[in-house]
Amino acid sequence: MGSYVPLFRLAVAHDFFADGICRHLGFVAAGQTARAVRNAQLVIRNTDGGLGIFCDEDRLADLRSETGAQAIALSFIACSSDPHFVQYTAAPVADAQRLLVFDSRRAVPGEDGRGRLHAAECAGESDLQDVASPELAGIVDRAALLARPAFVVTFAVGDGDLRDVADYSLRFAARSSYWKYYIDGDLSSRELAIVDLDGREDFTQAGTERLRGRPSHVFRSGKAIPMQERHTQRFQLKERGTFGEKVVVKRLPNASVNRIGMETIDGKAALVSEMYIG
Structure with a gap:
């Protein structure tokens, strides 16, 4: 067994909170990601305002074989345990027919050195996708929608050195x-x-x-x-x-x-x- 190294880290900010950190978020592996996480023995850590995924270096080949591609897509559904999240979040997180969807392959350079997962300064309308869109097929099902997810995020892990950590960020504005x-x-x-x-x-x-x-x-x-x-x-x-x-x-x-x-x-x-x- 090799050492565990980070595949990626996600920091979620929210202007509502005094320290700018988005509280009460939880992430669940979605679709085929859940199987890949189990088989490759990935470690998922829900952090205070974000997510970290860690992998045993020696098991990276197993993770690649799960997808059959050189670039591995790992998708996660994020939910907030705060019943007031909808009230204080400016982004349209209460749309029953559309979801906020973010993908590391569309990231833009952020001022903090992280890859920002939305083109605008904060997440918003331009990040919405229909729940029936092909991009969400196999990721979001009826059961997931009943949990009223805040957003879906997908990370693509390439062939590069795993020690080159990919850091990403999301930011929500307050209503x-x-x-x-x-x-x-x-x-x-x-x-x-x-x-x-x-x-x-x-x-x-x-x-x-x-x-x-x-x-x-x-x-x-x-x-x-x-x-x-x-x-x-x-x-x-x-x-x-x-x-x-x-x-x-x-x-x-x-x-x-x-x-x-x-x-x-x-x-x-x-x-x-x-x-x-x-």
């Missing part, structure tokens, strides 16, 4: 939502404004809506704000009076992926994060 505050109770009768202490965001009063049978003032951000694992925004609720402004709520709650809706804003469907103050 953005308008922040909407409902000001309820006694506060709704006062002259109020929402102020960003960092001066980055503006809020406008968007009329009133009835909440629990009573009118509530509604404030909405001027633009959609990217979703984050831990928001750093510092919004205050202030009251405007004859003698200036007075702080009513020192730190308003930040948006959560648990409370997201859809509204029409400026004639377009938009995500809205709702928060209630009263």
Whole structure:
């Protein structure tokens, strides 16, 4: 038995997370890859935000014989165990008829020295393929689709020295939502404004809506704000009076992926994060 060497490594980034590492991903060998992994005794390691595949140097010939080709294609299905992954991911990961599909043979050079598996800065619409496409034949079946995969990735292992590790990367952008505050109770009768202490965001009063049978003032951000694992925004609720402004709520709650809706804003469907103050 020889020493185990890496065939490839994959690092998955996500703008939603504070450290930029995509959490809660798991990878499963798909189609003929599962058989090749068993027969060649590959070691699959799900890492924190990625995947590593390792092979015994002496068994590489066995791996090649499984495919009958000099270039070996290893395919993996990635799923997220986070039920909110769909909510905070900008890429279309909830499409029932299409899947995000990445292939190392289409990689482009990334700024970090890795092969980037998507042409654009982040994964998106251009990386979608129909689930019935020939490229996915033998990789994705009905059972796999029921697991709601996040994406499929294929790596081609060539004839080169296995010690020349192939490093690849994926990056997901975070979705953005308008922040909407409902000001309820006694506060709704006062002259109020929402102020960003960092001066980055503006809020406008968007009329009133009835909440629990009573009118509530509604404030909405001027633009959609990217979703984050831990928001750093510092919004205050202030009251405007004859003698200036007075702080009513020192730190308003930040948006959560648990409370997201859809509204029409400026004639377009938009995500809205709702928060209630009263």
